[in-house]
Amino acid sequence: MNTGVFRWGQLCALAPRSEIDKAIRDGRLLKLRHGWYATPDADPETARAVSAGGVLSCASALAKFGVWTPPTDRTHLRGNDAVARLHLTWCRRAGRQPAEAGAVDDLTTSLQHAAKCLPSEDFVVVCDSVLNKRLVSPIELATLFTAASRRLHETLDRCDGRAESGTESMVRLRIARPNLRIRPQVSIVGVGRVDLLVGESLIIEVDGYAYHADPDTFENDRLRDLRAHALGYNVVRLTFQQVVYQWRLIEPLLMELIRRRVHLRPLPRITNA
Template identity: 50%
Template structure:
């Protein structure tokens, strides 16, 4: 047996692999029985085995008769995915769809064979198109584009079986978006007819997430966890420099974007109604000249 190949197969499946995969990697039935007896592997479904360190969601998906896919698989592929991670998204072979299980994820078009315990990025994405709303689809695609996991032409291929309405969402994607909450903020403001620029470089300040008009900067935290003390200090120093130049800075947390958007939107719209976003700003060169 080529133990390296078996280890690689198990690693690729986040600790879960089929007997077919293990056999192709060089494992014999005797070695499989020994591994099970020694608790190095355990059977989670007929023909599928897991290590003691296997990912819990992957084990759950395989135990339920399918493989991990859709939003759950995208998260393991390190794609920014909206919503809770508590639900395990599973998709199964065509025969399983004829059973009593009603929670399998589906893609546009025919179901595919199970090749691994977790779907590759493209297969997971195709299944996510049916589980996400329009905003969620754009958020996920922004993350994929930003990390250069796929390019726009690749996404176009994956969307071909989807309805025209879904395919048109690619026109709203932005590869510059640094987080899902940034994407959400951009999309929600644009849906109100507000012009928003992404990842704007401001001399003396640096790159900011979003700019509305000439003088309203919106910075968006990408995750629910707090940043380090060092990053906190850097962010506030950037805010101070921006204010010094005449900008208004709104810094939004993950929680505010995801759970308190109505209040956030009211604040932004109030600033826009008062034309605060159109106030003139000072060029950095002018500020330096005045100081001297």
């Protein structure tokens, strides 16, 4: 991953010492801290992490790989063992801290730090995205945490790589109850693939952050909802804001639908006129 931030050894592998020295004199390479340099157009978040004495890791690094991460203002940094002792709020993984191989941790190292740093729900959301994007396989994910605690294994058991967005994962995790069947990304004849099918007949669709920016998508999904209703399904459509920031208002309403067994209403038999 090229973020425009380099260790001295990485620079030496790319160019002769004379060219590196000239680039530093000319301002085409900027010193961030001892042994670390950046180009003027380097990724700002990565450059700030290195300037602070660490490297980008955990959720911040995973986002650079295209992984869906919960919204936050926090930048996740980590250092080696010596640096970590000076920054108690930085991310750590179980066991010793690894050496810094680059300005942004690789996927495996980032996941190890996320497992210790993130709340349980956020870690499941991240793992769902990693699995859905096929950045790791379920076996590889399980192998990575073979020696993990029982609690972490229970968290990993809740992962489901079928979810196509973190908000889908959030809803699935938050409404989960014993004996409540929740299936992500179910294909329904006449409707298409829906985000979540609860029980037999309750569809929950979760719109993305930029959903309303696409008029065609907006119109098409309203037609899908109408088709689903015509087939006997009940459709609930949630926004990004509702799931991420207004869940305390949304959850009791969904639970009331489930209490009324809306999700178990039988689908009518469709007959030809």
